[in-house]
Amino acid sequence: xxxxxxxxxxxxxxxxxxxxxxxxxxxxxxxxxxxxxxxxxxxxxxxxxxxxxxxxxxxxxxxxxxxxxxxxxxxxxxxxxxxxxxxxxxxxxxxxxxxxxxxxxxxxxxxxxxxxxxxxxxxxxxxxxxxxxxxxxxxxxxxxxxxxxxxxxxxxxxxxxxxxxxxxxxxxxxxxxxxxxxxxxxxxxxxxxxxxxxxxxxxxxxxxxxxxxxxxxxxxxxxxxxxxxxxxxxxxxxxxxxxxxxxxxxxxxxxxxxxxxxxxxxxxxxxxxxxxxxxxxxxxxxxxxxxxxxxxxxxxxxxxxxxxxxxxxxxxxxxxxxxxxxxxxxxxxxxxxxxxxxxxxxxxxxxxxxxxxxxxxxxxxxxxxxxxxxxxxxxxxxxxxxxxxxxxxxxxxxxxxxxxxxxxxxxxxxxxxxxxxxxxxxxxxxxxxxxxxxxxxxxxxxxxxx
Amino acid sequence: xxxxxxxxxxxxxxxxxxxxxxxxxxxxxxxxxxxxxxxxxxxxxxxxxxxxxxxxxxxxxxxxxxxxxxxxxxxxxxxxxxxxxxxxxxxxxxxxxxxxxxxxxxxxxxxxxxxxxxxxxxxxxxxxxxxxxxxxxxxxxxxxxxxxxxxxxxxxxxxxxxxxxxxxxxxxxxxxxxxxxxxxxxxxxxxxxxxxxxxxxxxxxxxxxxxxxxxxxxxxxxxxxxxxxxxxxxxxxxxxxxxxxxxxxxxxxxxxxxxxxxxxxxxxxxxxxxxxxxxxxxxxxxxxxxxxxxxxxxxxxxxxxxxxxxxxxxxxxxxxxxxxxxxxxxxxxxxxxxxxxxxxxxxxxxxxxxxxxxxxxxxxxxxxxxxxxxxxxxxxxxxxxxxxxxxxxxxxxxxxxxxxxxxxxxxxxxxxxxxxxxxxxxxxxxxxxxxxxxxxxxxxxxxxxx
Numbered sequence: 001x002x003x004x005x006x007x008x009x010x011x012x013x014x015x016x017x018x019x020x021x022x023x024x025x026x027x028x029x030x031x032x033x034x035x036x037x038x039x040x041x042x043x044x045x046x047x048x049x050x051x052x053x054x055x056x057x058x059x060x061x062x063x064x065x066x067x068x069x070x071x072x073x074x075x076x077x078x079x080x081x082x083x084x085x086x087x088x089x090x091x092x093x094x095x096x097x098x099x100x101x102x103x104x105x106x107x108x109x110x111x112x113x114x115x116x117x118x119x120x121x122x123x124x125x126x127x128x129x130x131x132x133x134x135x136x137x138x139x140x141x142x143x144x145x146x147x148x149x150x151x152x153x154x155x156x157x158x159x160x161x162x163x164x165x166x167x168x169x170x171x172x173x174x175x176x177x178x179x180x181x182x183x184x185x186x187x188x189x190x191x192x193x194x195x196x197x198x199x200x201x202x203x204x205x206x207x208x209x210x211x212x213x214x215x216x217x218x219x220x221x222x223x224x225x226x227x228x229x230x231x232x233x234x235x236x237x238x239x240x241x242x243x244x245x246x247x248x249x250x251x252x253x254x255x256x257x258x259x260x261x262x263x264x265x266x267x268x269x270x271x272x273x274x275x276x277x278x279x280x281x282x283x284x285x286x287x288x289x290x291x292x293x294x295x296x297x298x299x300x301x302x303x304x305x306x307x308x309x310x311x312x313x314x315x316x317x318x319x320x321x322x323x324x325x326x327x328x329x330x331x332x333x334x335x336x337x338x339x340x341x342x343x344x345x346x347x348x349x350x351x352x353x354x355x356x357x358x359x360x361x362x363x364x365x366x367x368x369x370x371x372x373x374x375x376x377x378x379x380x381x382x383x384x385x386x387x388x389x390x391x392x393x394x395x396x397x398x399x400x401x402x403x404x405x406x407x408x409x410x411x412x413x414x415x416x417x418x419x420x421x422x423x424x425x426x427x428x429x430x431x432x433x434x435x436x437x438x439x440x441x442x443x444x445x446x447x448x449x450x
Numbered sequence: 451x452x453x454x455x456x457x458x459x460x461x462x463x464x465x466x467x468x469x470x471x472x473x474x475x476x477x478x479x480x481x482x483x484x485x486x487x488x489x490x491x492x493x494x495x496x497x498x499x500x501x502x503x504x505x506x507x508x509x510x511x512x513x514x515x516x517x518x519x520x521x522x523x524x525x526x527x528x529x530x531x532x533x534x535x536x537x538x539x540x541x542x543x544x545x546x547x548x549x550x551x552x553x554x555x556x557x558x559x560x561x562x563x564x565x566x567x568x569x570x571x572x573x574x575x576x577x578x579x580x581x582x583x584x585x586x587x588x589x590x591x592x593x594x595x596x597x598x599x600x601x602x603x604x605x606x607x608x609x610x611x612x613x614x615x616x617x618x619x620x621x622x623x624x625x626x627x628x629x630x631x632x633x634x635x636x637x638x639x640x641x642x643x644x645x646x647x648x649x650x651x652x653x654x655x656x657x658x659x660x661x662x663x664x665x666x667x668x669x670x671x672x673x674x675x676x677x678x679x680x681x682x683x684x685x686x687x688x689x690x691x692x693x694x695x696x697x698x699x700x701x702x703x704x705x706x707x708x709x710x711x712x713x714x715x716x717x718x719x720x721x722x723x724x725x726x727x728x729x730x731x732x733x734x735x736x737x738x739x740x741x742x743x744x745x746x747x748x749x750x751x752x753x754x755x756x757x758x759x760x761x762x763x764x765x766x767x768x769x770x771x772x773x774x775x776x777x778x779x780x781x782x783x784x785x786x787x788x789x790x791x792x793x794x795x796x797x798x799x800x801x802x803x804x805x806x807x808x809x810x811x812x813x814x815x816x817x818x819x820x821x822x823x824x825x826x827x828x829x830x831x832x833x834x835x836x837x838x839x840x841x842x843x844x845x846x847x848x849x850x851x852x853x854x855x856x857x858x859x860x861x862x863x864x865x866x867x868x869x870x871x872x873x874x875x876x877x878x879x880x881x882x883x884x885x886x887x888x889x890x891x892x893x894x895x896x897x898x899x900x
Contacts, residue, residue: 085839086843088842088843088845088850088854089843089844089845089846089849089850089853089854090845092798092799092846092849092853093784093794093795093797093798093799094794094795095794095795096794099794123839123842124839126839127839127840130838130839130840131840233792289781289785291789292785292786292788292789293784293785293788293789293794293853294788294794295788295789295791295792295793295794296789297789297792298789318854321853322849322850322853322854323840323853323854324840325840325856328778328781328856331739331778332782332785334543334743335739335742335743335782336742336789338742338743338744338745339741339742339743339745339746339747339748339786341745342683342745342747343745344543344544344545344546344549344743344744344745345543345544345545347543348542348543349542349543387885388580388885389535389573389574389576389577389580389881389884389885389888390577390580390581390773390774390775390857392538392573392885392888392889392892393536393538393539393888393889393891393892394539394892395538395539395540395892395895395896396539396542399539399542399772400538400539400772403539403542403743403771403772403773404538404539404768404772404773406775406778406856406857406858407840407856408856408858408859409858431839434839435837435838435839435842438839438842438843439842439843441843442842442843442844442845445845446845
């Protein structure tokens with residue numbers, strides 16, 4: 001009788017191995033994996049599961065020990081205006097019209113330039129990475145500069161170039177803006193991190209013709225259209241007065257309701273408009289904190305979800321929140337609808353967590369790439385430190401994430417397979433310089449007497 | 451001509467000197483002091499003002515450099531159930547009756563004992579100190595054990611011993627509980643940190659006779675009475691059915707509405723009940739996150755404030771929030787009323803910050819001792835690190851505190867003149883042991899199959 005031949009197990013090389021933590025993959029039907037491991041090759045997840053299994057197949061150039069931590073998908077901020085971080089706290093608690101017309105619009109007109117957008121976006125990215133966001137959808141001006149900040153920091157972003165009927169800080173006319181967007185889309189074609197797109201501001205600030213031209217350009221390049229839709233009662237009234245139709249019906253009229261439309265806020269909707277959004281496959285972004293702070297109203301999110309509408313979660317800009325922490329936003333999203341309907345069962349924690357991860361990925365059309373930890377997907381991953389008084393004990397990890405955690409519990413962040421924060425130290429951003437620039441801008445803006 | 455005699459300035463000794471930070475005293479009419487300093491002797495503030503002035507008069511045994519930070523009063527959590535931290539996330543998103551009767555009440559009956567309250571309160575205190583709270587008002591059982599935790603940690607607390615018509619985890623009858631409270635009050639008479647008091651649970655769980663006996667005992671010792679009042683619609687309905695009066699009117703009927711009553715929640719109030727609360731000088735505690743999560747309703751806080759009612763801010767217990775972070779609670783308090791009334795001007799940030807500081811002190815009758823940084827007051831002080839992306843730039847520090855900060859931005863905490871957290875390290879609590887105990891309790895509770 002012969003001896004059996006020894007089986008020589010050759011381990012495959014991985015770029016990065018995360019090990020020892022509890023893993024919440026958020027893949028459909030998944031359960032938390034305690035003592036898990038995850039391997040990354042070329043920016044993508046190649047294995048995720050029990051530690052013993054993963055480690056028997058892969059050996060990595062670099063390993064991160066996540067003991068006592070939670071490994072989960074990075075969060076997706078589906079609607080913000082990143083560079084407005086430089087206006088954080090500039091004006092609050094004011095009537096909407098005063099806030100916009102006497103503070104935000106004049107400040108934008110006077111101060112928003114290339115440098116402002118570059119440093120403001122970097123400041124916002126620093127905050128987002130620190131609070132566990134790995135992808136954001138922006139809507140602002142000078143998005144070439146936002147792209148520069150995104151590129152340098154290794155963040156993933158959809159960059160919506162703002163378009164309005166009137167001149168903007170970066171462009172004398174909508175025609176110029178459209179050219180600018182087209183160039184930006186072409187420049188970053190094929191980029192894994194940077195997805196330039198169009199952000200026509202709203203139905204009341206963009207003419208029907210401009211909206212149609214935006215749609216045509218977006219369709220030509222297969223990029224989504226981001227818009228503020230039915231955000232406030234005054235928007236509803238103005239659009240009704242102007243077009244004899246509600247914002248949603250006006251969009252339908254212009255044939256703009258489609259699966260590539262990302263409609264932000266969606267507060268003032270009728271039942272039949274919700275049906276219509278569902279039928280057209282429009283994606284919706286929920287911004288509860290901004291809707292609260294600006295007193296816009298409570299969006300009918302449970303009703304949209306019940307109709308099968310895809311909903312992501314966003315913080316909106318820093319001037320109306322005033323932070324970019326999606327963990328806090330999840331908490332608010334879970335609680336607001338409960339009190340508004342006097343029903344504690346709506347918006348349970350798992351639904352809200354999905355909204356901030358896979359929901360956001362679906363909104364951006366990236367659900368095959370990000371939003372959950374699955375083999376083949378891009379490695380956008382965060383590790384939380386759970387060894388903290390406010391996160392213990394853990395009966396239900398999803399509850400603790402939504403109701404107890406904040407972004408400050410995030411320890412490490414990986415985007416596109418690259419470590420961008422380790423032990424709360426940013427690796428791709430010179431934080432000191434960014435903080436100094438924020439202070440410089442504030443002194444300029446506040447010191448101007450405007 | 452004689453030479454002038456040199457003036458020999460003898461500096462007075464101080465125990466602790468805080469220097470270089472911006473100081474927000476929150477004293478009436480005060481403005482932020484940049485480059486400030488504050489001196490502490492025997493647990494009290496003896497000087498606060500410009501650095502040069504304070505440092506010319508005092509030299510300290512120990513100095514804390516608060517450069518880049520903000521020195522402000524510690525926050526006051528005016529309503530919580532500290533030991534319930536061990537039930538954090540045990541049950542969420544359920545109908546109120548199911549949540550209470552199938553989860554919380556049975557868990558309390560089975561698990562709440564002396565050890566549970568001791569470790570649960572320590573866990574809660576660890577979380578509160580870490581998030582900048584220096585005083586809390588508790589309402590639970592085995593408050594002798596809460597007192598033990600408070601004593602050890604150097605926290606300041608009002609400890610409301612829970613009383614109900616039926617047997618509680620710590621007592622077979624209300625009569626026993628009253629004896630227990632009396633003993634606890636006597637034991638801690640004259641303590642600076644520990645203020646035992648009575649917490650008759652509510653009008654629907656305490657008989658008129660019991661409520662009167664509570665009032666008599668509280669009056670005899672000059673301690674406040676803490677109660678849940680008009681929290682939910684079902685409470686309103688039940689009390690109406692039982693007594694033919696609303697909870698507030700039933701309390702008036704029993705002559706319990708007085709300046710020493712601390713009424714928590716106060717959601718379901720009529721205009722005339724608000725007038726009555728104001729007339730009687732009743733103190734109110736606002737718990738917006740708990741009221742949202744349990745779908746209790748939105749409390750009419752702006753209306754109460756307009757009537758001159760003193761309002762403090764509380765997190766409620768961890769089973770209905772699920773954290774004890776008053777910075778997040780301020781954010782929610784500022785935003786909830788705005789969206790509820792569709793008015794972005796209500797509950798401005800300065801009003802909310804006062805609610806969490808001096809307002810809470812007034813609720814507890816300690817406004818001459820704590821709630822602002824003034825000479826003669828006790829040194830309950832927190833230092834925040836402002837050198838962080840989500841707290842920059844600063845146009846209005848109060849806005850950043852309410853809308854942008856979280857408890858994780860607190861760096862150092864001083865209570866009664868003693869440093870209890872430095873550079874985010876707890877100095878009076880063995881955090882590792884507390885976290886281990888929290889996990890042990892969870893395993894026992896979750897493992898029991900209940």
